[in-house]
Amino acid sequence: MIKSIGLLGIWLFFGHQVIQAQEVSVVKWKEIQDILSQSSDTTYIVNFWATWCKPCVAELPHFEEVQKNYKDRNVKVIMVSMDFAKDLTVRVIPFVSQHQLTGKVWLLNEPDANNWIDKISTEWSGAIPATLIVNNQKKKKVFFEQKLDYDRLVKELSDFL
Numbered sequence: 001m002i003k004s005i006g007l008l009g010i011w012l013f014f015g016h017q018v019i020q021a022q023e024v025s026v027v028k029w030k031e032i033q034d035i036l037s038q039s040s041d042t043t044y045i046v047n048f049w050a051t052w053c054k055p056c057v058a059e060l061p062h063f064e065e066v067q068k069n070y071k072d073r074n075v076k077v078i079m080v081s082m083d084f085a086k087d088l089t090v091r092v093i094p095f096v097s098q099h100q101l102t103g104k105v106w107l108l109n110e111p112d113a114n115n116w117i118d119k120i121s122t123e124w125s126g127a128i129p130a131t132l133i134v135n136n137q138k139k140k141k142v143f144f145e146q147k148l149d150y151d152r153l154v155k156e157l158s159d160f161l
Contacts, residue, residue, distance in 0.1 A: 024093055026085060027106045029116040035078065036134055042074045043135040043160040045153070048108075048120075048128050050082040051095045055147040056129040060099060062150040066157065067103040073161060078104045082128055085109040121145075135160045 035044060047063050049056035060079065067077040079101065083092050088107055096105050110116060117126050121143035124130055131148055133156055134141045140160055148156075 024081070024088065024096055024105045024107055026088060026109050027080075029108070029110045029119075031106070032078075032080065032108070032116075033119065036132075037136065039136050040074075041135065041137045042076055043133065043138075043157065045075065045077045045157070046120075046132045046134070047077070047079045048082055048130040048132075049079060050128060051087075051091050052083070053128050057099075059129055059147050059149070060101065062148065062153055064101060064103055065150055066153050070157065075157065075161075076104070078106060081105065081107040083107060133157065133160060 032046065036046070045063065045066065047056075047059070049060065051057070063077050063079060066075070081092050085107060092105075092107055113126055117124050120130070120132055123143055124145055127145055129145075129147050131144045131153075132141070133143075138160060142156060142159075144156075
């Protein structure tokens, strides 16, 4: 009986992790703008990626690791998928599940990128992967239009902590 309860507990714990990994919120630019304009002391790392982008996929584990290692230091990672909204259930959710992404994943449903790309950074051509690190209280912001590895992420993040 105790063994069964223990196994049930383990199943529920890991089952919850899988359910968490599959959660993808469809958002509009306003939700991202709201996060980026907060005056809290939270440092946000916002990564723009897509399931079809090989460099994006290669760097996703680094963002997961940063989220895990800095969760107690006012650092939040948001991974914003640039896939089409129509691909949410057939492509994005299965991808997130298969890659066991546990961080916050949003799918940006804004067909006209010209309306918001310059608001992320005037340096951004629109290519991905792209990453914004911002802390409004510290008045710091840095943008990268390139693939980042874990060491580079940590190095850049250290300036915000």
